[in-house]
Amino acid sequence: MTDTPGTSRATEPGTDPQAPEWWRSGVVYQVWPRSFADSDGDGVGDLGGVISKLDHLERLGVDAVWLSPVHASPMVDNGYDISDYQDVAPEFGTLAQLDELVAQAHARGIRVVMDLVVNHTSDQHAWFRESRSSVESPYRDFYWWRPPREGHVGGEPGAEPTNWESFFSGSTWQWDEATGAYYLHLFAPEQPDLSWENPAVRQAVHAMMRWWLDRGIDGFRMDVVNLISKRVVPGTPGLADAPVPPGAPPGSYAAPGDETFNGPRIHELLAEMHREVFAGRDAGLVTVGEMPGTTIEHGRLYTDPARAEVDMIFTFEHVDLDSGPGGKWDLRPLELPRLKATLDRWQQGLADVGWNSLYWSNHDQPRPVSRFGDDSPQHRVRSATALATVLQLHRGTAYVYQGEELGMTNAPFATIDDFDDLESVNHYRERVARGDDPEQLLAALRVKSRDNARTPVQWTAGRHAGFTTGEPWLAVNPNHVEVNAESQYDDPASVFSHYRRLIALRHDEPVVARGDFTLLLPEHERLWAFTRRADGVTLTVLAHLSDGELDPVAEGVVASPGAEVVLTNEGTAASAYAPLGPWAARVLRSQD
Incomplete structure (x- = not known):
């Protein structure tokens, strides 16, 4: 790479230390390397594949790439079981290739954020x-x-x-x-x-993080970092039992809860990490905490700049709304008013302090167009672009998971043998052993399994979607013939083209980063509408998340005089408040 470990990156494109908080208007693209692109024909995505597709990311217009783990690992959990924090798994490439990836990304103005997996090894x-x-x-x-x-x-x-x-x-x-x-x-x-109660653990982790920053990495996404502080029984080294549901048989296990989420020393530990690793370094570095089970109250503390813990967090409330009392695999229909209300609570809760991360999908979540939209051939493009529009125009840093910008869908898994994900396979086997119906279990896996996000990225309509010249480690979705990057680049009506326009709007319109957020018609079951306001500019975002037609004015959306359409997925620009067709999204701009 152009810089050697320990040297400054101040003059490299995209890493200007005088450009703090670039992420407020920025877009981060997550690469899950195993399924992104394979450069050597072994069927597994690798760093060479990522390098080969940097032009795709530059064309999309993203500000940073978040690289899921490529560290040395036995791959029991697809790289989230790290055996050496300072080396690269041979199936992904070499440390030299990772240095090359960072250099080539920086040359395109793209930062590189790495996964930090330090709750466990x-x-x-x-x-x-x-x-x-x-x-x-x-x-x-x-x-x-x-x-x-x-x-x-x-x-x-x-x-x-x-x-x-x-x-x-x-x-x-x-x-x-x-x-x-x-x-x-x-x-x-x-x-x-790992036991974060031990100062030697913390010192070793901090040293490893500094080593990566010295190599040119621009920050970390911190895997389940709010689990590092466990709830110890006062006055003892012991850990406490968790409550089990009423009526549970003796010896039942209790789902993770207050004993592990947001433990008593978590804020102290994160503040120490920031002080020991990030203080005095480039202002453009970013830290993102993945934090299941986190409340808004905790979120305000985690992301308050004055506390210097992390810049933003991933929360999980909105991706749990289609789960019942039985947890992730207990499927429930998603109710749009609940989804809107959940995101609105986080918008309001962090409005005066802290910052939100905006995402529909990642390597652990199914495809949003299949989950929240309509992945039928008739509505896939419109629903994918409508969902992107409403999410990315909330206040926060926007994330795009690989393939989301193409409108990739869930895969047609037929039997349990088609699944690879450890969580999914373990759940199926355990429940079958208890006597549960295998077909009902498979039905839930097809909707929620992490493997839906892990099918290879669909680059072309050709063999194995252009992902590999060999046999892919996980089967390619057969709809790659219709859904692929190559066919979308020059199509102005494609999902990819809409994402490009949406990202450009985030960059060009200051109100997206700075504006306040007001949800309109919160109880409406088909219309998602809100405004963003700052410095005399108002963006009104309208999305009809259903089929049929809907008149926003008749539903109670008040027209702003002189509003113009600045973004739409409707093809030809309709008048500002004309009726919305199926899965139509429209962004209006007006100025006082």
């Missing part, structure tokens, strides 16, 4: 291998080791130190026969949790 990480080698190891307290419950024998049912349930099903505790103790894993058994 792989069980193959040198720290954990040493930790489990002996109870006397200096690395023993890098992780959460605990004895069996009093009166129990390790490894037997009910002997686990707490009743916590893993995000990936089953207990969070794994018995280790060699040292006669359990270790904690909130995710897979191969992902042991």
